[in-house]
Amino acid sequence: MNLNLTKMMFLILLIFSTLFSISSSNWISMWMGLEMNLFTFIPILNFKMSIYSIESTMKYFLIQAFASILLMIFMINKSMFFMINNNLLIILPLMMKLSIMPFHIWLPSMIEGLNWMSCFLMFTWQKITPMILISYLNLNKNLIFLVILILMNSLFGMNQNSFRKILAMSSINNTTWMLMMILMNENLWMNYFLIYSILNLLIINILNKFNINYINQLKFFNLNFFFKLNMIMMIFSIMGLPPMIGFLMKWMLIKMLMYNKMFMILFMLISLTIINLYFYIKMTYFLLFNFNLFNKWFIQNKKMNNFNYLMFLNFFSLFFNFFYLY
Template identity: 40%
Template sequence: MFLVTLVLGSLISVSSSTWLGIWMGLEINLLSMIPLMTSPLNAFSNESAIKYFITQALASAILMFTVLGFETMGLLTSTLLMESVLFTKMGAAPFHFWFPEVMEGLNWSNSLILMTWQKLAPMVILSYLPLIPSFTLIVIAASMTISGIMGINQSSLRKIMAFSSINHIGWMLSTIMFVETIWTLYFTVYSLISSAIVFTLHSLNISHVKQLFTAFDNNNTKLLFSLNFFSLGGMPPFLGFMPKWMAIQSLIDLGMVLTTLVMIILTLIPLYYYIRLTIASMVLQVEIPLTSKNKLNSMLPAILNGVSVLGLIVSSVLFNFL
């Protein structure tokens, strides 16, 4: 039931024509997410739920304050505050302080919701606003820089995925700002790749990098899982390369060569710890098992892994015939 109202809240926000409706949808979404996050068996999830509620409630209060005081504050100040609120709700840097800590206390299912669906409404609402270019570019650069640096020394896979999500927010904000039509494709592909990785980690009950050493008893599963991180990093010939390729091409066509170059360079930092995870799962071995070797009983992770790895090749073939 709470999952239905979670989706309903986001849909109300993105389809509303008034700020009251947008605020109401965001609040329904928030109040539906809290029960999903809490668990009587996990004290950390309750702590994460409290952190999430306080942050999101504060952001919603600032949003209502901005809407009510729009005429007295002026367009520039109001837009700046609204953008800041939406950046906070999606977890973009430097408003990301809550995101990795909340992710750390959640299970993998709720982590996936937080990385994907919970970003949908703020990003769609952001696309309705007359964005301030200089401020948005600062947030894009901060998201990609901070996520790259902070993710290097992490041993928790949830925090690594959180910082990876913040890095991808930078790319998605650039598509919203300059080439809005590509944003839908980027968000869909990112959600698909993240789902493939998270479902695999959930099925094998993996939470830390050291558990990757002995988690896989099947070499094919190990290979597909490892290649998913290359896809998440946007390396060809995997599916994750396609939206980055289209975004880069569109940004260059608009004359944003320097911005594109900086974004590509900053993307190489997360790629380093993706490669580290791949080496951990493919090469390194330990004699003492650090996790039980649970088999992938569901076909869903395997299917998502296959689509994530082979999606670019299949889509390229289809485009040639269309």
């Protein structure tokens, strides 16, 4: 009981620190909220104590502490740096906290030692504060081209076999789409983030339930036909294939860029996202081509769990949205 109260306390403090940061009126208070967020998140990473989680926690602490120091230095000495756009200085430590390229290498190595609940918080909740702080800055729209260069991180997920690292690379890629949406329209970012969080929750729930950590383990993922189908559809959804709700995320930004006649940026975004499809498809390879096990896992467990209804929600949601919007 005591441990449950401890977990609840740190999770409530984590939520409070984020709300404290995003509702502050000056940068010092925002920085204090970021620090509070760091020191409440570290115990959450160590709920299930192991050597790997301690190592990951140390990496996370050092990187975030360094980014916080940089942010404080740039805030205090902003007038000492002779740059045309001072906001560019403040965005660098926030990019480091978000693990956006070129400050992204720490995330895949750190995420490998965490349990799935901590991974989910890293991919979703921990992005909220830096993203909203970036949205407060008066950024020059030329930074869009910087974001396009950032998107080159697609190449780093090619040779990964660990699900945690693949989802980390996916998270970095989706963060760059969110950053682009912040520059274009902040309401779009909120919708994108909500859909992305739901998809992450559904995928991580399946991986956690069946204790799947590496792609090779999908060979033996023959426990339940509907969970297997659900897994494939969730991966297709986060890829952004049209019938799924994941396509709605990218569709919103594509329409916004088309309305603003930013065709070059749109072309580069879509081209670089196609590279990402490679390691998503690699995740589905063992799920799709285990034909010899089909009868076994279909007969083994025919009853449908309530959770699987989300699979149909994922598939038909885009049609409902289409009728609602038009």
